[in-house]
Amino acid sequence: MAFAAFGHSGGSKSDFKTPRKTSVKVAMALLIPGMLYLGLFFITPLVSLVVTSLEVPDGSGEIGRYDYGFEIANYWAVIETYWPHIARSFFYALTATILGLLISYPLAYFIGVKARRWPILQGLMLTLVIAPFFISFLLRTFAWKQMFANESLIVTTLQSWGVLAPDQYLVGTDFMVIFGLTYNFIPFMTLPLYTSLERLDIRLLEAGSDLYASPAKVFGRVTLPLSMPGIISGTLMTFIPIAGDYVNASSQFLGSSETAMIGNVVEANFLRINDYPSASALSVLLMAAILALVTFYVRRSGTEDLL
Amino acid sequence: MATEFVARGSNLDLVGIRKEFPGFTAIDDLDLHIPAGEFFALLGPSGCGKTTTLRLVAGLEEPTSGQILIGGKDVSHTKPHERPVNTVFQSYALFPHMSVLENVAFGLKQRKIADPLKRASEALDLVQLGHLAGRRPQQLSGGQQQRVALARALVNRPSLLLLDEPLGALDLKLRREMQIELKAIQIEVGLTFLHVTHDQEEAMDMADTVAVMNKGRIEQMGAPEKLYDRPKTVFVSKFLGQSNLFIGKIVETSANSLSIDVAGYKISVPKDRAEKHTGKIAIGVRPEKADLFQTKPADSSSENLIGPGEVKDIRFTGVSNQFLVDVPNIGLVTVFEQNEGNSTVELGDQVWISWKVEHSFGLADLPADTLDEE
Amino acid sequence: MRFSLGKWALPLYTVLAFIYLLIPIAYTFVFSFNDSFKSNISWRGFTFNNWINVCGEPGVCDAFGTSVLIGVVSTVLATILGTMIAIALVRYEFKARSSVSLLLFLPMATPEIVLGAGLASQFFNMGVTKGLGTVIVAHVMFCLSFVVVTVKARVASLDPALEEAGSDLYATPAQVFRKVTLPLLTPGIMSAALLAFALSFDDFIITNFNAGPVDTFPKFVYTAASKGIPAEANVIGSAVFLVAIIGVVLVQLNSARKQKRLLAGK
Numbered sequence: 026m027a028f029a030a031f032g033h034s035g036g037s038k039s040d041f042k043t044p045r046k047t048s049v050k051v052a053m054a055l056l057i058p059g060m061l062y063l064g065l066f067f068i069t070p071l072v073s074l075v076v077t078s079l080e081v082p083d084g085s086g087e088i089g090r091y092d093y094g095f096e097i098a099n100y101w102a103v104i105e106t107y108w109p110h111i112a113r114s115f116f117y118a119l120t121a122t123i124l125g126l127l128i129s130y131p132l133a134y135f136i137g138v139k140a141r142r143w144p145i146l147q148g149l150m151l152t153l154v155i156a157p158f159f160i161s162f163l164l165r166t167f168a169w170k171q172m173f174a175n176e177s178l179i180v181t182t183l184q185s186w187g188v189l190a191p192d193q194y195l196v197g198t199d200f201m202v203i204f205g206l207t208y209n210f211i212p213f214m215t216l217p218l219y220t221s222l223e224r225l226d227i228r229l230l231e232a233g234s235d236l237y238a239s240p241a242k243v244f245g246r247v248t249l250p251l252s253m254p255g256i257i258s259g260t261l262m263t264f265i266p267i268a269g270d271y272v273n274a275s276s277q278f279l280g281s282s283e284t285a286m287i288g289n290v291v292e293a294n295f296l297r298i299n300d301y302p303s304a305s306a307l308s309v310l311l312m313a314a315i316l317a318l319v320t321f322y323v324r325r326s327g328t329e330d331l332l
Numbered sequence: 333m334a335t336e337f338v339a340r341g342s343n344l345d346l347v348g349i350r351k352e353f354p355g356f357t358a359i360d361d362l363d364l365h366i367p368a369g370e371f372f373a374l375l376g377p378s379g380c381g382k383t384t385t386l387r388l389v390a391g392l393e394e395p396t397s398g399q400i401l402i403g404g405k406d407v408s409h410t411k412p413h414e415r416p417v418n419t420v421f422q423s424y425a426l427f428p429h430m431s432v433l434e435n436v437a438f439g440l441k442q443r444k445i446a447d448p449l450k451r452a453s454e455a456l457d458l459v460q461l462g463h464l465a466g467r468r469p470q471q472l473s474g475g476q477q478q479r480v481a482l483a484r485a486l487v488n489r490p491s492l493l494l495l496d497e498p499l500g501a502l503d504l505k506l507r508r509e510m511q512i513e514l515k516a517i518q519i520e521v522g523l524t525f526l527h528v529t530h531d532q533e534e535a536m537d538m539a540d541t542v543a544v545m546n547k548g549r550i551e552q553m554g555a556p557e558k559l560y561d562r563p564k565t566v567f568v569s570k571f572l573g574q575s576n577l578f579i580g581k582i583v584e585t586s587a588n589s590l591s592i593d594v595a596g597y598k599i600s601v602p603k604d605r606a607e608k609h610t611g612k613i614a615i616g617v618r619p620e621k622a623d624l625f626q627t628k629p630a631d632s633s634s635e636n637l638i639g640p641g642e643v644k645d646i647r648f649t650g651v652s653n654q655f656l657v658d659v660p661n662i663g664l665v666t667v668f669e670q671n672e673g674n675s676t677v678e679l680g681d682q683v684w685i686s687w688k689v690e691h692s693f694g695l696a697d698l699p700a701d702t703l704d705e706e
Numbered sequence: 707m708r709f710s711l712g713k714w715a716l717p718l719y720t721v722l723a724f725i726y727l728l729i730p731i732a733y734t735f736v737f738s739f740n741d742s743f744k745s746n747i748s749w750r751g752f753t754f755n756n757w758i759n760v761c762g763e764p765g766v767c768d769a770f771g772t773s774v775l776i777g778v779v780s781t782v783l784a785t786i787l788g789t790m791i792a793i794a795l796v797r798y799e800f801k802a803r804s805s806v807s808l809l810l811f812l813p814m815a816t817p818e819i820v821l822g823a824g825l826a827s828q829f830f831n832m833g834v835t836k837g838l839g840t841v842i843v844a845h846v847m848f849c850l851s852f853v854v855v856t857v858k859a860r861v862a863s864l865d866p867a868l869e870e871a872g873s874d875l876y877a878t879p880a881q882v883f884r885k886v887t888l889p890l891l892t893p894g895i896m897s898a899a900l901l902a903f904a905l906s907f908d909d910f911i912i913t914n915f916n917a918g919p920v921d922t923f924p925k926f927v928y929t930a931a932s933k934g935i936p937a938e939a940n941v942i943g944s945a946v947f948l949v950a951i952i953g954v955v956l957v958q959l960n961s962a963r964k965q966k967r968l969l970a971g972k
Binding site: 161212301 | 716717719720723724726727729730733734737747748787788790791793794798799800806809810812813815817818819820821823824825826827828830831843844846847850854904908910911915923924927928931935940943944946947950951954955958959962
């Protein structure tokens, strides 16, 4: 549901381009409270994160006590210690994003293009796409864990077929975590795709085949490029939350210590062992990587488009 | 409410109005007087400043300089809700969350006038929509929405009613019907109407006075017949109907007529129908005022004659046949002949073109593409 | 006529995709009726007890109540702030427009863990004790941009001539806002508020970093997950799901009916 907002933002058909009012006073009165809020509770926390990431232990020997410092070495230390987690996070995020795109595209295409003639069906299918949002994210993930649990029908069947060895299980594996990540973020991919496919002018496809393009070529040369805004915002909106997720990969849910991602490390360092500098340094690194990615994407599509 | 509302309409005066937007000047030193009770049309192409003029009068824009007076009172810096004017918007701007009746009663309720709903239904009856009072605007056709917008404005008995291309969204047939109806309503209520349009037929059909606007200025103003008969500038001669223009030098001046040498032809124009009396001048004639001849007619001092030229194109429009004649050294000349069923002129024929001297008009300026020889 | 794979492949695929999307929901729903004992892992028989006695499990209902409270307060605040920004962005011209857009976009492009850890480190550095207040502050922050995006789309599709017509018809700027702008924006504001509530209600990551001892429903589920989530949590999840889905379907059917009536009226 969150990303319905993203998807629908590209300017609706009936946008009015009229002279905007120039009263600076009113504009500022409307803007300042919200901007101040974001400044205080979004920007300063990021600064605070950077400051914390450079702190040094205060020498008292007590856990969780740090002094301000400028310890760049914190960054080298977390990269050295946690590079498998960093690499794993991006590997999981990339794989789950691609899988999500492959699963979502035909679905979005059917709802947005093929089902146009039946608006009520279209509406109901859209509701079904966002239906998972209406039930807790954690409950959904836990349901998969139960279904793929070690004594579950699925696992015992796979074992009896020889797909899994008798002492091989699914929960705690890369497969299971990627499965969960893919599943949980499919609506975030489908909705932006749907929005751009829904606007696709069918006459363009007809023009394509009229001009001797095969169905595959029409798809490659017309449909795909025209749905690119949806693909860009869908992949972005899937990749970012996945890279920072720690629920799927945690051992209470689908993962194990073998599948820990950046999020799990940050959580453990921050909330359990109180190693704030390491947790902050990792967060800053994650943020920097995401910002680089977003900048790359934004260069191609423009902020106004995404907002 | 401080503003008084009159029943018969008020004068509108614009004095030295200038409106600048970042990067361009929409209106440049505009003076305008519209007498009370008149149907006044501002006619011009899009971007000429006519809609900005209307928005200035409504108070939706503030002039950079100059004064706006309604009924002699300076309203230049009052807010739209304080002005005794109402607008029929181009998109109608009917409130979609209110019924038709509530829309019409909106202004009355704002001004706390007694019996708003009763007055609103009367206004709806005036535009023959009393039976649709309970509907939502979205449920009405374009023509019906247009009438609701009109009723919503008229019910307030404004000193001045502003109409911003009010018929622009209607199809041609409905447009012509609404023109007649709008004019009838204006006569019935007797209010001052300021009508902005780019449709010259609409302006000429309805307005008592038409002002032709171009690039932020009024080029010419007057009764529609006068404007058509005696355009004073190239722009007006081309925007209001069609014109054939000939450029030449004035070579002879007599007591009441000028002779112009146009590529060797001698063309005459009455002195009082020319804007200038010396030098280079553009002479015009309307296509329907010119006649075609297949044999050369005798020279006459009361007629201008050019030709022969070759017929390049004939268009049949029903009421008239439109001929395009290429006259050597002059160029293409358009002639309309009434379709009386006896035209024998064919494509490629050599023809002469003549018109009465008193149908010529001399313009103040020259077409922009005229070469400045000598 | 021969059986055309091309014609049926896509609808078939769509059905399978929906089954895949809905399986965990069905599972959660079914297991809300499980006659569970301690943990709710294997099927032990059908019962209504969990539904009737949903608050029987200690903590579940308190956590649910806390989530609703946080959701309502955060939604109201975020919706007010966000609507103001959306109106300013569409209707007013000002120089800092691109910086404002960027500032609104960034929180949506930031992983939740960074938002959560950042706020937590700020609260820690400032010596603020975590609790209900800090959770609400955090939720308003991450809901704000989503509200702006949703309301902005609605403002952009609102013909400015409507507001001009209001002032032309003698309404003061304040009356125009109350009688014209606000009623016309209401659907957009309502969907923004629903979105904000859903985001707040289901948030776990940011909450986990900033809640301190406060237990929200997702936090309760997360904590319980290590020993097995009680069936009562499934009941609450399923009940919320049913209310939301029925609400959405009703709204949709209603607007479809309105559409039909409008067309018939023409």
